[in-house]
Amino acid sequence: MTAQPHRSFGDRQRPALSQPAGQQEPRHVAGTPLLRIDGVRLAVGAHVSPPIDLHVASGARHGVVSDDPTTAAALIAAIAATRSVYGGRITLDGRNVTALQPLHRAQLGVHAASPRITAADKLTVERHLHLAVQRRTPILRRRGGISVAGSRTIRVSAALARTGLTPYRNTSPAYLPTLQKRLLALAIALACRPRLLLVDDLIAGLDQAERDHLASTLRGLPGEFAILVAAHDAAWVAAVTDTLTHLPATAPPSSSRSAARPSRPMVTAPERLSGSPLLSLEHVSARTATTTITDLNLNVATGGIHAVLGGPGSGKTLLLNVVAGRHTPSGSSVIRYNGMAISADNSKDHASISLADDQFVEHRTVGEHLAFADRHHLPAGAQRWTIPAVLAVFPRLNEVGTRYPAQLTDAEKTMLGITVALLAHPRLLLLDDPGRRLAAGERATLTAALTVIAQRGVTILLAEATPALAPGVADRLSVLSNGAIVLTVDAQHSDLATRSAPGRAS
Numbered sequence: 001m002t003a004q005p006h007r008s009f010g011d012r013q014r015p016a017l018s019q020p021a022g023q024q025e026p027r028h029v030a031g032t033p034l035l036r037i038d039g040v041r042l043a044v045g046a047h048v049s050p051p052i053d054l055h056v057a058s059g060a061r062h063g064v065v066s067d068d069p070t071t072a073a074a075l076i077a078a079i080a081a082t083r084s085v086y087g088g089r090i091t092l093d094g095r096n097v098t099a100l101q102p103l104h105r106a107q108l109g110v111h112a113a114s115p116r117i118t119a120a121d122k123l124t125v126e127r128h129l130h131l132a133v134q135r136r137t138p139i140l141r142r143r144g145g146i147s148v149a150g151s152r153t154i155r156v157s158a159a160l161a162r163t164g165l166t167p168y169r170n171t172s173p174a175y176l177p178t179l180q181k182r183l184l185a186l187a188i189a190l191a192c193r194p195r196l197l198l199v200d201d202l203i204a205g206l207d208q209a210e211r212d213h214l215a216s217t218l219r220g221l222p223g224e225f226a227i228l229v230a231a232h233d234a235a236w237v238a239a240v241t242d243t244l245t246h247l248p249a250t251a252p253p254s255s256s257r258s259a260a261r262p263s264r265p266m267v268t269a270p271e272r273l274s275g276s277p278l279l280s281l282e283h284v285s286a287r288t289a290t291t292t293i294t295d296l297n298l299n300v301a302t303g304g305i306h307a308v309l310g311g312p313g314s315g316k317t318l319l320l321n322v323v324a325g326r327h328t329p330s331g332s333s334v335i336r337y338n339g340m341a342i343s344a345d346n347s348k349d350h351a352s353i354s355l356a357d358d359q360f361v362e363h364r365t366v367g368e369h370l371a372f373a374d375r376h377h378l379p380a381g382a383q384r385w386t387i388p389a390v391l392a393v394f395p396r397l398n399e400v401g402t403r404y405p406a407q408l409t410d411a412e413k414t415m416l417g418i419t420v421a422l423l424a425h426p427r428l429l430l431l432d433d434p435g436r437r438l439a440a441g442e443r444a445t446l447t448a449a450l451t452v453i454a455q456r457g458v459t460i461l462l463a464e465a466t467p468a469l470a471p472g473v474a475d476r477l478s479v480l481s482n483g484a485i486v487l488t489v490d491a492q493h494s495d496l497a498t499r500s501a502p503g504r505a506s
Contacts, residue, residue, distance in 0.1 A: 033057055034092065035090075035226065036055055038089045039051040043074070043084070052088070056196070061229070061240065061242040062243045064244075065247070076228065078090070079228070081104075101384070112199075113188070115202055123172070124170050125160070126156060128184065129160065129188055132188045158191075163186050179214065193225075198228050199229040202214055203231050277299040280337075282333075284322060284330075286329040290313070291315050292315065295484060296483065296485055298319075303459055306460070307469075309464055310479065326344075351377075354429055365403060373420040379427070410438060417434075422453070427459060434446060446469060447473050451473055476488060477491045
């Protein structure tokens with residue numbers, strides 16, 4: 001899809017943002033787009049978009065809109081590397097950046113302004129900008145008689161002035177009006193001196209006067225960098241950009257089970273090619289005071305979502321604890337993971353297996369839970385998850401970052417548990433009835449999130465007492481009854497997901 005010019009503001013003059021001494025402007029090859037999107041596909045809800053092509057020139061003001069606003073937002077997130085793409089290529093100034101992490105793209109000059117920023121209420125507005133410059137930009141060096149701190153201060157002061165936040169520089173974000181919070185997100189990106197500024201629906205929650213103010217601010221930004229704008233209001237996007245691209249619609253829902261789920265990327269891991277499963281349980285037996293599994297056999301393929309349905313007392317939780325290494329099975333049990341026998345006594349065997357739970361530390365906030373979890377080493381063969389990446393899957397956690405577990409809803413606790421588990425960078429994610437206690441709308445949100453997680457290459461073993469999530473996401477279904485797997489079928493060829501799962505025989 002090629003961008004078509006929508007409107008022009010003529011030779012609009014944009015005053016230049018102050019530039020620290022000694023900081024060289026990155027070179028751009030004349031005649032080539034600064035940003036190229038070629039054939040990129042995005043996960044949008046429970047669907048995958050058609051291939052997207054987009055070219056943004058250096059210094060351009062480019063807008064993207066779609067019939068479903070989440071598609072445009074997903075594209076912005078993909079360019080910032082907080083959302084995965086499925087096929088295609090993202091190129092920045094001729095360099096393929098598709099595989100680069102968010103920090104690496106930020107160091108190349110890609111910075112996003114989003115209403116979903118996580119701000120620390122104990123820090124001032126000015127301090128937030130200083131920290132952003134420290135963390136997101138290449139190392140500043142003393143040049144031309146100006147110290148590193150002086151260069152940083154110049155950037156911060158210029159960004160505050162450009163966004164009108166100078167009077168709020170010593171204010172905590174918690175006390176800012178909504179418009180100023182949006183301007184803070186913009187100021188943080190500007191202080192990092194972007195080559196490409198991504199603006200993601202900053203008008204969310206603003207009234208018309210506030211939207212006009214934000215539009216005026218964006219139109220007054222200097223022409224030394226490109227801006228890509230997305231918002232749910234296409235008219236507003238057109239008013240602040242020179243070129244507008246309408247993104248293709250995602251595939252519409254279908255009554256067919258197989259059509260309702262987006263296609264997943266082809267898995268090329270050796271175990272999948274050889275036909276062996278990622279996880280294999282052979283004659284596994286284990287016992288607790290109330291539950292028993294006996295001679296259980298189960299194979300879980302790589303790269304999909306395998307649901308185990310079983311009523312109360314059937315052994316679902318015990319099964320997941322055995323796989324996670326939290327419970328030792330009997331001596332005759334054989335568990336193979338990635339083709340190798342594993343033992344509950346060796347924690348390294350379970351390094352890339354993560355069980356999501358709701359065992360939180362009550363005196364830690366949501367943000368502190370994420371920061372504490374984001375310290376795991378990357379297991380061999382696993383894909384790295386970052387805090388921005390998991391928050392892109394569960395954006396609702398951005399809004400509750402300063403809350404404690406006791407202040408969260410059931411849905412938010414479920415999201416936090418899965419997010420913490422993902423930050424261990426698992427290849428195999430274990431979920432114990434995450435849809436319980438959730439309303440229908442919350443289950444739909446969780447279903448879409450699990451689809452995205454699976455599309456990023458994480459294999460999911462999902463246990464449910466009743467089929468709350470399995471109908472929308474599972475590739476394979478197994479029935480657990482009286483401590484044993486009694487049936488396993490392909491989900492798309494079965495109506496098991498629409499029936500109640502059997503439990504322990506009375």
